[in-house]
Amino acid sequence: MSELEIAVPRPRRWNEPFGEMAEADVDALLRIEPFRSIDANAFPPSLPLRGILLGDTRIGRYQAGDLIVREGDYGHSAFLVLAGTVRVVLERLDAKLLGREEPPRRSWRQAIAQLWSNAKLPEVRASAGANDPANDRVGTRDESGTARVFLQDVPRLLEKTGSVQLGVGEIFGELAALTRTPRTATVIADGRATLLEIRWQGLRDIMRRSPAIREHVEQLYRENSLRVHLRETPLLYDLPDNIIEQVALATEFESYGNFDWYSDFGPNHARDATEQIAAEPLIAEEGDRPTGLLLIRSGFARMSQRHGHGHRTLAYLGKGQVFGFSELIESHATGEGVPWRHSLRAVGYVDVLRIPTEVVRELIIPNCGLWIADCGLRMQDTQQSAIRNPKSEISASDARLLDFLADHRFLNGTQTMLINLDRCTRCDDCVRACAATHDNNPRFIRQGPKHDNLMVANACMHCVDPVCMIGCPTGAIARDANTGTVRINDRTCIGCSTCANSCPYEAIRMVEIREPGGAFLVDEATQQPILKATKCDFCAAQLTGPACQNACPHDALVRVDMANLTGLSQWLGRKAG
Amino acid sequence: MSFFTRRRIRNASLLVLALAGIVWWVRAREQTLDSSALGTGYLLLAAVFFLASYNVRKKLPFLPLGGSTAWLQWHIYVGIGTVGVFALHARTAWPSGWLEALLAVTFYLTVGSGLVGLYLTRTIPPQLARVSDEITYERIPAFRRQVRRQAEEVVLESVAASGATTLADFYTARLYGFFAGARGWRYLVRPTSALRRALMREMQDVRRYLSEQEQIGCERLFTLVRRKDDLDFHDARQKVLKLWLFGHIGLTYALVLLAVLHGLLAHAFHGGVA
Numbered sequence: 003m004s005e006l007e008i009a010v011p012r013p014r015r016w017n018e019p020f021g022e023m024a025e026a027d028v029d030a031l032l033r034i035e036p037f038r039s040i041d042a043n044a045f046p047p048s049l050p051l052r053g054i055l056l057g058d059t060r061i062g063r064y065q066a067g068d069l070i071v072r073e074g075d076y077g078h079s080a081f082l083v084l085a086g087t088v089r090v091v092l093e094r095l096d097a098k099l100l101g102r103e104e105p106p107r108r109s110w111r112q113a114i115a116q117l118w119s120n121a122k123l124p125e126v127r128a129s130a131g132a133n134d135p136a137n138d139r140v141g142t143r144d145e146s147g148t149a150r151v152f153l154q155d156v157p158r159l160l161e162k163t164g165s166v167q168l169g170v171g172e173i174f175g176e177l178a179a180l181t182r183t184p185r186t187a188t189v190i191a192d193g194r195a196t197l198l199e200i201r202w203q204g205l206r207d208i209m210r211r212s213p214a215i216r217e218h219v220e221q222l223y224r225e226n227s228l229r230v231h232l233r234e235t236p237l238l239y240d241l242p243d244n245i246i247e248q249v250a251l252a253t254e255f256e257s258y259g260n261f262d263w264y265s266d267f268g269p270n271h272a273r274d275a276t277e278q279i280a281a282e283p284l285i286a287e288e289g290d291r292p293t294g295l296l297l298i299r300s301g302f303a304r305m306s307q308r309h310g311h312g313h314r315t316l317a318y319l320g321k322g323q324v325f326g327f328s329e330l331i332e333s334h335a336t337g338e339g340v341p342w343r344h345s346l347r348a349v350g351y352v353d354v355l356r357i358p359t360e361v362v363r364e365l366i367i368p369n370c371g372l373w374i375a376d377c378g379l380r381m382q383d384t385q386q387s388a389i390r391n392p393k394s395e396i397s398a399s400d401a402r403l404l405d406f407l408a409d410h411r412f413l414n415g416t417q418t419m420l421i422n423l424d425r426c427t428r429c430d431d432c433v434r435a436c437a438a439t440h441d442n443n444p445r446f447i448r449q450g451p452k453h454d455n456l457m458v459a460n461a462c463m464h465c466v467d468p469v470c471m472i473g474c475p476t477g478a479i480a481r482d483a484n485t486g487t488v489r490i491n492d493r494t495c496i497g498c499s500t501c502a503n504s505c506p507y508e509a510i511r512m513v514e515i516r517e518p519g520g521a522f523l524v525d526e527a528t529q530q531p532i533l534k535a536t537k538c539d540f541c542a543a544q545l546t547g548p549a550c551q552n553a554c555p556h557d558a559l560v561r562v563d564m565a566n567l568t569g570l571s572q573w574l575g576r577k578a579g
Numbered sequence: 580m581s582f583f584t585r586r587r588i589r590n591a592s593l594l595v596l597a598l599a600g601i602v603w604w605v606r607a608r609e610q611t612l613d614s615s616a617l618g619t620g621y622l623l624l625a626a627v628f629f630l631a632s633y634n635v636r637k638k639l640p641f642l643p644l645g646g647s648t649a650w651l652q653w654h655i656y657v658g659i660g661t662v663g664v665f666a667l668h669a670r671t672a673w674p675s676g677w678l679e680a681l682l683a684v685t686f687y688l689t690v691g692s693g694l695v696g697l698y699l700t701r702t703i704p705p706q707l708a709r710v711s712d713e714i715t716y717e718r719i720p721a722f723r724r725q726v727r728r729q730a731e732e733v734v735l736e737s738v739a740a741s742g743a744t745t746l747a748d749f750y751t752a753r754l755y756g757f758f759a760g761a762r763g764w765r766y767l768v769r770p771t772s773a774l775r776r777a778l779m780r781e782m783q784d785v786r787r788y789l790s791e792q793e794q795i796g797c798e799r800l801f802t803l804v805r806r807k808d809d810l811d812f813h814d815a816r817q818k819v820l821k822l823w824l825f826g827h828i829g830l831t832y833a834l835v836l837l838a839v840l841h842g843l844l845a846h847a848f849h850g851g852v853a
Contacts, residue, residue, distance in 0.1 A: 424704055
């Protein structure tokens, strides 16, 4: 072995366990349901049930009023009640209680006052936050190194909202964990409670090898979400309820890619484009016989076609979009097998619903009836809302742009900041406007990856899949339910950097804060600086909307929803003039 | 037809219509043997204040005063329109009094600098976009120092590795000055790749005298010369964009002051019936 090589153990899945589980804890778990009924022999030696419980779970002890999950949080784990009870709040709680108070929109007077009230020094705060004196109904405490937020006077709180009690052996949070969707309800500890928290990887592996648990979770999904999702698919709008019911029963769930895709993606993990496409899990391969109609449930998939020795991106599909319908229609019309014309690959992580070919032939196509052409058109419209017409030849420049957007996973953005470098005079009016509207602190950097004369700036894109929200211990970073903007509540941010480390686009920056006199605030215990996460808030509190876009004199900067590639295409098209 | 062409045609048509309306009004006044000077003067003064207010708008991004793009379009077309109003107001290209002459010169310079700026802001960005990296203006001096340090390290390493000084001698003679700092004012006015090409040619010529180790260093110097030239280009072009605006705003302040003074004097010495 040369001196330039050092032998180290290969990193393995459980090198960084989810929690600090002891062998005795695992023994205890294996004696109770549902783990007692799981056949440990169904697990391969490389992935034993015991290992999953040791590495992918942790036990949390909660006190009365502790918030276990908040409605709207991005979950990556499910919970099993081991002792005590918890309460699922049936109605939406006051945003302030959840640490998500919307910043009030400034009045004209307050807006003008920014002229003289903005701090002269960077990152000045009146207080370090976290324990917000303005909100005496919420507190925080430290539980074995984990920050916990608790509500006070829970009974009075629940008087108005109503709740459901869950007891020992019951599971909650599994759908949000598996489908990467926001938590649909807030759960509070009802007295002292002990919960087993299992991260999604472990839950997925147990589901794969334990039919009972898989059926239980899938049944929950079928009951709660699947029909709604099918109804939201344009292709299935007009199907009668009984047909939707049958389609729902036959639908298969599939997941591709890595749920934690952001952990090995970003500027530090740059790959050759060909390598990157090859590494993306294949969902459907060009030339294969269609096995069903594919509906994207969450995440993104790259639709590509063979081109020379590589693959050319034609489009990317997001939630609600379908793949393979035209082949099935053609096959139905001609009576001949038509192979998939394109390949579909998972970009990051994708949840797919597969409606088997027979079901499409027997239930969907006949019920489209005379509107079959309309169905085809609708599908085309759906895809065109995000892509060019996949049937037509796309230009080489479009293909390169799509490759760029997919390779960098910018398709995740709903408010991506694009700068046309052919028009940008580098005047920095956008940066100055951002600073002026954020207490003299710019919240983005006018730098970023370039494609020809298009630059994607390092500004929060307010992602469809906001991985930054995963793991925030206080729920300080959250998506605004009304606007979809991902915001950080400065008062409840504890500066743990989880969000900044998770963001693959480098859009969140940790800053050291100062008091109004200019002195840096430091932790009295460790003397380390107190940090806060900062990023673009899309000027939520301003009267003007995004100051950056408004401040650009040259039509060079725009915030774009990447799901609307038609809009992007129009904006790009006009730069030619 | 692109969005921008359509917008140009629409705004130019509106400008022509507005100017035609003003000319019609001036002629109507003159047909009644009335003076239009006061009216066109006030119109001109209002236009100058409006044009100057764009800079104020930029300082108030937190107020819903309309997008900067719309303001710039108004600024451009009202600015061009003031030339027509000025002609109607002054009736001569070169007024006789010294204050009026000074005011006219300031006006011409302000309009001229605006048109130059319009040209620069439309032509320089594509030139900058063609250079491989996007470079922040404020960071250019730091990047320059970095490139210079790297170049010196390359030369020192090649001397240490080869024991020869051919590359070092060439560096001292030809490249030291190039890496030392910013380019001169000539490059600022008209940046060309002539020096870069010349240096590349000379480096190519000197390669035949270099040892194998020095040739490796020479290759790295090629890259650094390109990088330095890109930095200089960004520096020069971005500096022009900033200097232009600095000059235009300075002239605008002077124009506002002189225009107000001219207005006050015009009223003070207006004469007529008390």
